[in-house]
Amino acid sequence: MSGDTHQANQHTDSPLTEEEEQDIREHQSLNSVSLYAVTHREGLEELKRPFMSLWWSGVAAGIGISTSVLAEGILHTVFAGSDSQFALENLGYTVGFVLVIMGRLQLFTENTLTVILPLLTHRSWQMLGCLGRLWGIVFVANMVGTLLAAYLMYGLHAVPTEYIEGMNAISRHYAELAFSEAFSYGIISGFLIAAIVWMKPSVQDAAFFVIVMFTYLIAIGNFTHVIAGSTELFLLAMQGEITVGHAANIIFATLLGNIAGGTCLFALLAHGQVAHEIEPD
Numbered sequence: 001m002s003g004d005t006h007q008a009n010q011h012t013d014s015p016l017t018e019e020e021e022q023d024i025r026e027h028q029s030l031n032s033v034s035l036y037a038v039t040h041r042e043g044l045e046e047l048k049r050p051f052m053s054l055w056w057s058g059v060a061a062g063i064g065i066s067t068s069v070l071a072e073g074i075l076h077t078v079f080a081g082s083d084s085q086f087a088l089e090n091l092g093y094t095v096g097f098v099l100v101i102m103g104r105l106q107l108f109t110e111n112t113l114t115v116i117l118p119l120l121t122h123r124s125w126q127m128l129g130c131l132g133r134l135w136g137i138v139f140v141a142n143m144v145g146t147l148l149a150a151y152l153m154y155g156l157h158a159v160p161t162e163y164i165e166g167m168n169a170i171s172r173h174y175a176e177l178a179f180s181e182a183f184s185y186g187i188i189s190g191f192l193i194a195a196i197v198w199m200k201p202s203v204q205d206a207a208f209f210v211i212v213m214f215t216y217l218i219a220i221g222n223f224t225h226v227i228a229g230s231t232e233l234f235l236l237a238m239q240g241e242i243t244v245g246h247a248a249n250i251i252f253a254t255l256l257g258n259i260a261g262g263t264c265l266f267a268l269l270a271h272g273q274v275a276h277e278i279e280p281d
Contacts (some may be wrong), residue, residue, distance in 0.1 A: 004238075011134075027201070028179065034201075036255060038201040039114055039117055039197065039201070040117040040118060040121060041065055042113040042114050043111075043113075043116070043117050043118045043238070044116035044118050044243075046106075046111065046114055046115055046134060047118060047127075047130045047131070054055050054106055054137045054138055055137055055141050056273070057105050057141070058105075058106040058107075058108075058138040058140075058141025058142050058144075058145065059141045059142075059144050059145040059148070060103075060145065061105035061138075061142055061232075062141065062142040062143065062144060062145015062146040062148070062227060063107055063109045063145040063148060064096055064100045064103065064105055064145075065096040065099075065100050065107065065142070065146065065227050065228050066096060066145070066149030066150065066228075066231040067095050067099060067151070068092065068093045068094070068095050068096030068097060068215075068228050068231075069093075069167055069170065069171070069228065069231045069232055070092075070095075070096040070163070070167065071091075071092030071093070071096070072089050072090065072092035072093055072151065072166070072167065072170045072219075073092075073163045073164065073165075073167030073169075074092065074163050074166060075089040075091065075092045075160075075166075076089040076092075076166035076169055076170055077162050077163055077165070077166035086220075089170070090216060090219035091219075092219075093215060093216065093218065093219030093228070094211065094212045094215045094216050094219070096228060097211055097215040097228075098208060098211050098212065098215075099209050100162070101196065101200075101207075102207065102211065106138045106141065106142075107138075107142065107227060108135070108138050108139045108142050108227055108258075109189070109190060109193040109225065109227065109258050109262055110194075110196075110197050110228065111134060111135060111138055112190060112193075112258060112261075112262030113194040113198065113262050113263070113266060115130075115131050115134055115135075115196055116131065116263050118131075118136070119131050134252045142145065142227045142230075143227075146228075146230045146231040147194065147230075149231055150234035150238060151238070153167070153235070154235055154238050154245075155238060167235060168235065168241070170232065170234070171232030172236070172241070172251070173233050174224065174229050174233070175233060175236050175241070175242050175250065177224070177250060177253075179249060179250070180253070181254045181256045182253035182257065183256050185222065185223045185254075185257065185259040186223070186224040186225070186226065186253065186254040186256065186258045186260070186261065187225040187257045187258075187260050187261035187265070188218070188223045188224045188261060189218050189223040189224055189254075189257070189261060190257060190258035190259060190260060190262035190263075190266070191261035191262065191266050192215075192217060192261075193218075193225070193258070193261075194261065194262040194263075194265075195214060195266060196210060196211055196214050224254045224257065224258075225254070225258065226251060226254040226255045226257075226258050229250070229251070229254055230251055233250060234247065265278050
């Protein structure tokens with residue numbers, strides 16, 4: 001080996017220890033294929049989970065996400081009359097999402113991305129059936145959770161009356177939406193929640209701030225989220241302000257919008273950008 005070559009090798013050989021190399025790998029940005037692989041694997045794991053695990057995790061997520069409405073109602077009351085009331089009360093909306101997403105509970109709108117990727121990669125009736133099973137279990141469980149939370153807060157008087165009034169004030173805006181509005185606003189929410197799920201593997205320790213940032217955008221933009229929004233509708237229905245049929249209509253419209261945003265937009269775009277790299281010619 002010549003002196004020049006040996007000198008070049010000395011410069012290219014890494015002087016770092018194994019521990020330092022591992023630290024670099026852990027902090028290196030993931031590329032699109034790596035993000036896809038991580039999310040795809042998570043989706044496969046979710047599809048394999050037993051019924052009772054999905055059910056109780058989904059119920060817990062429904063109860064947990066209801067703290068968003070509770071926090072909004074409290075902040076609405078505390079900052080009543082303030083010029084910054086709208087901006088401050090919507091910070092409360094982030095609370096439930098931080099609890100549910102960082103607690104790894106089963107939230108339906110997260111699954112519009114994670115479990116759709118295995119279907120896009122392995123297209124079969126069996127995989128479609130697995131997807132339908134998980135969506136059905138988690139969505140119903142989420143609804144049961146938000147209903148229980150609404151009953152606990154209003155029916156069992158677990159929340160002071162003044163905060164219930166604040167929650168009602170927050171909820172009425174959502175209940176007044178037309179079907180088409182609830183659907184179209186739900187597309188944005190579905191897309192943003194899917195974006196959070198997609199980004200989680202790469203942001204790691206910054207996940208808290210990513211969740212807060214995107215869910216605050218959902219709140220302050222008056223976009224619609226089917227699970228958090230169902231708590232608002234259940235509260236109003238229990239007090240006789242809206243009918244059960246009207247609540248179901250808005251929930252259905254928002255559900256379609258969230259699926260369209262999370263699955264038809266984000267998941268398909270995420271798959272499309274790596275399809276030629278992960279599938280054989």
